[in-house]
Amino acid sequence: MNENPRFAAVDAEFESRVRDNFARQSLMKHLGAELAEIGPGRAEIHVPFRMEVTQQDNYFHAGVSGAIAYSACGYAAFTLIPANASVVTVEYKINLLAPADGEKLMARARVLRSGKTLKICSADVYVQKNGAEIHCATMLATIMCLPGKSGRAG
């Protein structure tokens, strides 16, 4: 995964489409998630700490890491599709590397391979604590593009 892919968006309005889709995902709002950054073939989602997203030790729940990492993968893929298309997640796999103990959880996703039908993405999850970033999870995900359907990335 040491490439530096250069992807180009086919729809110049991709950012507004992505942000509009994100805003309609009630779960993201319920988790306090923010779409922090978006660009061709990449997306980043943040969740500030709050008790509602924790497990029993008051760390971020790994279910939140998984949810924002795969959503970031879906949106990274979403930036590269035509205006009238949509995406759906086929599968994802996550390895948890360290406890997500900190003030903010951040999932950074990027497209590794952009096929016409499938986009293969990776994401890394970091937790910010006292100014440092700890790498706490890594993901591989497969996203399918659906031509001509109303946008769903969930």
Place this chain on the structure above:
Amino acid sequence: MNENPRFAAVDAEFESRVRDNFARQSLMKHLGAELAEIGPGRAEIHVPFRMEVTQQDNYFHAGVSGAIAYSACGYAAFTLIPANASVVTVEYKINLLAPADGEKLMARARVLRSGKTLKICSADVYVQKNGAEIHCATMLATIMCLPGKSGRAG
């Protein structure tokens, strides 16, 4: 995966330990999740429909499927460990099979292999709609047992 494993709990009080741990996971409460069933080597978690757990089409968000499926795997493993041990999730992989469109989301997990250090688990996620159950996701997960630590399944 066609075995019918017969696992025995080493701690007779496993159910109260599991239920206590579940009750301390703020995220599960925030998602409206319930620990529906528990037994040696198996666990089932339900989430009734509500808008807060949806994606943009008002289906259950796949992040919720992932979160309750891997949590159910963690608790299935938790039923088989000694009283003074705990578990931590190493990794999980989920394939999404159908849109989670319905009234209730249900993750059913079971231990496939119960090693001393690692428990390998699988889970299937179903959505209940008009009395029928639709198989909407399937997961494999690796859970590590930590001897002598305070219980965390997150």
Place this chain on the structure above:
Amino acid sequence: MNENPRFAAVDAEFESRVRDNFARQSLMKHLGAELAEIGPGRAEIHVPFRMEVTQQDNYFHAGVSGAIAYSACGYAAFTLIPANASVVTVEYKINLLAPADGEKLMARARVLRSGKTLKICSADVYVQKNGAEIHCATMLATIMCLPGKSGRAG
């Protein structure tokens, strides 16, 4: 994964197409693999023990378990596609459950979900030893159908 899917082949000649494709995979021959069984939505591949397929303890190498399990998934999907289509593996994930110590390695695959573009499959790997079967690995795999291309399952 407790369904009992009933799939129907759209091409009545699916078995000869699958067997022909398998015969052209040099690696399968090199590993001594046999296509033991085939039916709509399922396939089974066997590898009898020989030193060439072992790791340092003279068990079957887990690379062989992975290779025959994902190939069996590919062929299970192959049984359900039209005569002029082909399949390609998108991804697979395997959990190793026990050492593959025995006389014959057997991968049994079946289709869990048969979409038009994607087939989601699972496989279980067993090793036969002294008449018993030991469950030594389990897999989830995603297979893509390519309409109108020459058959490749590799």
Place this chain on the structure above:
Amino acid sequence: MNENPRFAAVDAEFESRVRDNFARQSLMKHLGAELAEIGPGRAEIHVPFRMEVTQQDNYFHAGVSGAIAYSACGYAAFTLIPANASVVTVEYKINLLAPADGEKLMARARVLRSGKTLKICSADVYVQKNGAEIHCATMLATIMCLPGKSGRAG
């Protein structure tokens, strides 16, 4: 996965132990695989093209990509363990990105997280063709360390 981990071997003789273990894996020899490079927390395995490792289109079979990628992950972990310990692969997941069409297949693995019991690794597979390198697969793998056992990485 944008870290640049600095791992130190605890056993100064790690390279000879790894090379000795590799030499005893009959499958690697059968596939024509070579341990091209080894260092603390990383390993690289190559397979030159030959018909015995192909699928029906005469590309490298994805089973070979999987086998050398997960073996490279195992050996990357192996470099970091004590002299009297060994490793065993728990699970791996691979995404296939492009056909492995070329003269040499190369799997490059590195440790992402080095816990006492578990090492989380990633690998990327490249195929060399006419002097260029094409990224054809990416893997995440979980490796367990077994203290005090005779070395097995398979």
